[in-house]
Amino acid sequence: MRPPKTKDLAETAADDTAGAEGDDAPAARRGIQSVEIGLRVLAALAAEPQAATLGAVAKRADLSASQAHRYLASLIASGMARQDxxxxxxxxxxxxxxxxLAALARTDVFAVADPAIAEFTRETGRSTLVAARGPLGPTIVRWHxxxxxxxxxxxxxxxxxxxxSATGHAFLAFMGEEERIGAVAQAKADDPRAPDIDVAAIRDKVRRTMSASVDELLIPGLRATAxxxxxxxxxxxxxxxxxATPAFDRNDDAAILGKLQATCKAxxxxxxARWQ
Incomplete structure (x- = not known):
C-alpha cells in the first residue's frame, strides 16, 4: 500500500519539530532540521540489509512510525526511496x-586508505604494506x-x-566462487611448489575473523596478519x-590487530560498503 501524498520534507519537519521547539522557533532552523531528519531516515533505510518495514526504519532512525511514514513519503516523491x-x-x-554510484566513482580507494594506514603505522610502530590485486597476483602498492x-x-x-601469504589469503576469502577456483588453479600452475591449502577452511576462517595470519610461512622469522x-x-x-619480527612482543599482537581491523572497517x- 502506497503512503498517501504528503507535504514536502521541509513542511513535514516543521510540523514534527514545532512541538519540540515551540511555535516561535525560526523557520530557517526548522528547515535545516528537516533535511537532517530526512537524511537520518535515508541513512536508516540504507543501513538495513534489505527492504525494510516501516517499523524497522522508524526504530533505526529513532522516530515514531507516523514521523517516519511522512518522511518516507517525501523521499519516495523525490525518488530517493521506493515502496514495494x-x-x-x-x-x-x-x-x-x-x-x-556517483560518490563511489569519485572515490579513489587508495587515496582514502593510505593516510589512515600511515597513521596506524605511526601509532603502533608496526610495519605495514598495502596490496592491490594485480594481473600477476596480490601486488604491494605501498610500504609503511x-x-x-x-x-x-x-x-x-x-x-x-x-x-x-596472509595477504593472498585475505584476497582469496572475498572472491566469488568461480573467480576463486580460477585464481587457485592459476596460482598452482604458476608455482608448482605452492603450498597445498584447504581453500574452503581458509575462506571460512578469514571471513569469520576478518583477518588472515601466517607465521614464518613466506619469510623465516616474519609473521604477518592481513x-x-x-x-x-x-x-x-x-x-x-x-x-612483525621476534623483536615484537606476541602478547601485543591481538590488541594491535584490533586497531587495524577498526581502521579497515572504518x-x-x-x-x-558493509563490513562482514
Missing amino acids: EASGRYDLGAQAIQIG AGRTPVITSLAVGSVLPLLG VPILDIQGRAALVVTMM LTERLG
Whole structure:
C-alpha cells in the first residue's frame, strides 16, 4: 500500500519539530532540521540489509512510525526511496542509487586508505604494506616502515603468493566462487611448489575473523596478519598487512590487530560498503 501524498520534507519537519521547539522557533532552523531528519531516515533505510518495514526504519532512525511514514513519503516523491506494492516494504530509490554510484566513482580507494594506514603505522610502530590485486597476483602498492625496521626483500611492486601469504589469503576469502577456483588453479600452475591449502577452511576462517595470519610461512622469522578493505561488491579492494619480527612482543599482537581491523572497517564503511 502506497503512503498517501504528503507535504514536502521541509513542511513535514516543521510540523514534527514545532512541538519540540515551540511555535516561535525560526523557520530557517526548522528547515535545516528537516533535511537532517530526512537524511537520518535515508541513512536508516540504507543501513538495513534489505527492504525494510516501516517499523524497522522508524526504530533505526529513532522516530515514531507516523514521523517516519511522512518522511518516507517525501523521499519516495523525490525518488530517493521506493515502496514495494506487494509487501509494503521500503528500499532505496533510483535517485539514491545514482547519488551513491556517483560518490563511489569519485572515490579513489587508495587515496582514502593510505593516510589512515600511515597513521596506524605511526601509532603502533608496526610495519605495514598495502596490496592491490594485480594481473600477476596480490601486488604491494605501498610500504609503511615501522619504528623497528623489517628487513626483507619485499618492496613496492613485489607480487605476493596467493596461496602462501596472509595477504593472498585475505584476497582469496572475498572472491566469488568461480573467480576463486580460477585464481587457485592459476596460482598452482604458476608455482608448482605452492603450498597445498584447504581453500574452503581458509575462506571460512578469514571471513569469520576478518583477518588472515601466517607465521614464518613466506619469510623465516616474519609473521604477518592481513585485513581486507572491502568494496561495495564485498570484494577485497585492498588488503593491509602488518608485519612483525621476534623483536615484537606476541602478547601485543591481538590488541594491535584490533586497531587495524577498526581502521579497515572504518575505511570499508567510508567507501559505502558493509563490513562482514
